[in-house]
Amino acid sequence: MMTIAAARLIWPGCVCFVGIGVPSAAANLARLTHAPDMVLIYESGGIGTQPRVLPLSIGDGELAETATAVVSLPEIFSYWLQAGRIDLGFLGAAQIDRFGNLNTTVIGGYAKPKTRLPGAGGAPEIALHAKQIFVVLKQSPRSFVAKLDFCTSAGFLNGHGERARRAIAGAGPQVVITDLGVFKPAADSQELTLVARYENVSVDKIRQATGWPLAIADNIDVVATPTADELRVLRDLHKRTEIAHAGDVLRSRKTPRPLTSQVNA
Amino acid sequence: MMTIAAARLIWPGCVCFVGIGVPSAAANLARLTHAPDMVLIYESGGIGTQPRVLPLSIGDGELAETATAVVSLPEIFSYWLQAGRIDLGFLGAAQIDRFGNLNTTVIGGYAKPKTRLPGAGGAPEIALHAKQIFVVLKQSPRSFVAKLDFCTSAGFLNGHGERARRAIAGAGPQVVITDLGVFKPAADSQELTLVARYENVSVDKIRQATGWPLAIADNIDVVATPTADELRVLRDLHKRTEIAHAGDVLRSRKTPRPLTSQVNA
Amino acid sequence: MQLGSLQEIIDQYIHDGQSVALEGFTHLIPFAAGHEILRQKKRDLHLIRMTPDLIYDQLIGVGCARALTFSWGGNPGVGSLHRLRDAVENDWPRPLEIHEHSHAGMAAAYTAGAARLSFGLLRGYVGTDLPGVNPQVREVRCPYTDEKIATVPAINPDVTVLHAQAADRQGNILIRGIVGAQKEAALAARTLIVTVEEIVESLDAPMNAIVLPHWVVTAIAEVPTGAYPSYALGYYARDNAFYLAWDEIARDRERFTEWIDRHVFSSRDHAEFLDSLAEAA
């Protein structure tokens, strides 16, 4: 449902910087439904990729084979991301605070963490340079926290215009999508505000899953249930993906291919 | 004769950054005679080119088609030249001074020059980063000058170790080859010193063609006359080049090739 | 991405006073686009290019340019650009402000421009008089080694014009062969115009080829032989004879002016220009 909610917010023609997981599924769902001309960029170097199946890793061969261009990683981050060519960046996180700052580095102290997370990856600069950011994560008091253990990627920092004052190029997180609801930054303070909930999820439940006193919009929308078309496309995509990823690579290597040199070295 | 004298000084396996004209002819002569495994790099982006004919420009198609790799110009100058991967750079000049500094920018004042020359091109950084430099130019009191009108590329600056003190990576001009003789820097002062002359060219003539009191080595070699093999290879190279460059491009365009779109736009 | 005639596109996107880079390092030089700029009598352009070639000699000789940023201004393999020289030496037909770099410096400046950094770094310009005449060449200290490293300000042309082998129907552009700093100049620009040899159904680009995606391209015109007398790898060779002949044509102001009148101003487009040259030959 997060996937479908996120997909709906993607617009035709959008140049989208995609990570693996929900963002990749959402972007591809959008591409296969209402935004066929959107441009997918994976940080591994694929520009304009059109994967038929969902990649498991950010650098699957599928992404190279279906891309308009495959460039180096330094180029992706300098000529494409930093240059401001990305309309929309998706980010996930282990923790988010009320101003949309994100932690993907550690739970606990940095030097001797309780949980060492994978770390920054592309996120800090995606957060700065993409014209806007959508954040997708599961919501609980452990993920929606009053204070991050570590700030990996800037949202609105301390809010109240600090991001703009620091002359950060991109507009920051414009939508946060969780498994409970949808949040947008308030115009003045940039504090995340609940603007929509899923059916059968109460505002109270969302409030309880938030580690700070949650701001609530005057009118809370209800996210429309998935359409038959959305569900079909998503199911097909996952099915194709499953089949594609189920191949037995190790055994297929056993089929004859020349393992010896073509040269008598 | 300058070409042959220069070619002889190139060693097998040498990675050589080549410009057009005498340097290109010399490098290719060396490659086709005693240094078949030398690596030619043209600043236009061809790495390991093996042209069958001499290019007229530094970016002829021949250079791309016979190269191991064709890279961008920013890459040539950063990852290859600046990174110190070039053993030998060839430079020409309109003016040279006694310390091997070169002028290819202007004769006269910079703002309103008597003669505006093409300018720096790759030379300033070739002069800094190639492990050593060979300079090739015609010699006269107008080219061998006491004081440059403009310093485009550093040789030994004011000599006496200044280049080393400024921590410049490459060793600077190790040989200067003219149509009259061959010069090398003195060990202590780095002042250019006549070390060889061509047959039938007197030391006096060389002295008169030099705009400063010329240092002369104790023993002046005589450059050996071209061998039959050198002359044959060079003539063949020039002949192939003439034939290749004589094609009438404008008329050949008249032969049928589709000038209209393949798409009904 | 807009597909149109070269005439429309130059009219729509290139305006007097702009900074314009027609890049191409002795390959894929956008001659047809340069001639159209001449025909439309654009003025006060700040021309940018590593190697101002014959096409810049023509633009400067006609008086389209007020300034030139460059790193090597010659007729490659032949000698001088006489119109450039006449402008610098004698202010003819008008004075030309010059911003002079080395290739390495200008490559770093385009690279910074493409990455939207305000400056580029290089180990360069040491011991030369160039920083003395180009105050834009400066230095920073390395925060780790305290060494001085040269800097150049980013180059971000108002318009970059390229010539390429092919575009597909979507407007993706394939560039093959010697590519100079074309990709950097393209991505550094605010507006990107590309002329192509042909528009094809599919680029069939090899993996890791140099492809500019359609959404960074402002406008495309199909102009066969659009790089002549330069060349387009896979299409036609460089007309070396023309480069040699240009030395004579450009040496003399009158002969130059006649040539421009007869071949550029009297032709309506690139095909007519090529015909007029063929007739004269």
Next chain:
Amino acid sequence: MQLGSLQEIIDQYIHDGQSVALEGFTHLIPFAAGHEILRQKKRDLHLIRMTPDLIYDQLIGVGCARALTFSWGGNPGVGSLHRLRDAVENDWPRPLEIHEHSHAGMAAAYTAGAARLSFGLLRGYVGTDLPGVNPQVREVRCPYTDEKIATVPAINPDVTVLHAQAADRQGNILIRGIVGAQKEAALAARTLIVTVEEIVESLDAPMNAIVLPHWVVTAIAEVPTGAYPSYALGYYARDNAFYLAWDEIARDRERFTEWIDRHVFSSRDHAEFLDSLAEAA
């Protein structure tokens, strides 16, 4: 360029205490080379890599590494690298010093290394806590705009190890597909070791392909399927099932140790390693 067995080459060129980058961004990951480093029980390595993958999880879990420079340390598409976590969280089997970057920062550091600049520039790290824990992230002021721009020191590994599709007889290397920062890591290194799927008569590389010329390559070993369980475009696919299975294997110290003993230490080379996995399946 030297052609030899992987065993000889790792023995000859990789020494205890060195900084070693086995690069590969989810493609062409040099697993075979990593396993040989394990077999030869190298110690005190400073491992460098943007995305420490399963192979670094193994090297760290066995205790080969004293330090890690990286920008994202997970099992891509799956979750954590449990051995990396155990080292950071519990110092098991030994403490691991970490130097942490973002991808953009590390890409800039490799790029600077390849160009032999002492530092790289990026608009990055703004508003994050990373510079607080990595004092190597600093800043300079732009000499033109006075803005603060982040800097990273160049990365120049003692040894870079890559896996590539093919080498020709001369030792020129062709890399196709997703290339990450492999070229930069290769050119930044003092010693470059490459394993290849095969050695061929001629690379038949398309124009503008990514080819590393033989004279920048220190040594080459032909190791078919040398990137398994990662993939080599044009040769074999990624074994996603292995990446999923690794999560279970690596979660437990004993199970991990058993797996390494059984599959890596008990096999003499990569072919035997692959056979031992196939038998176990």
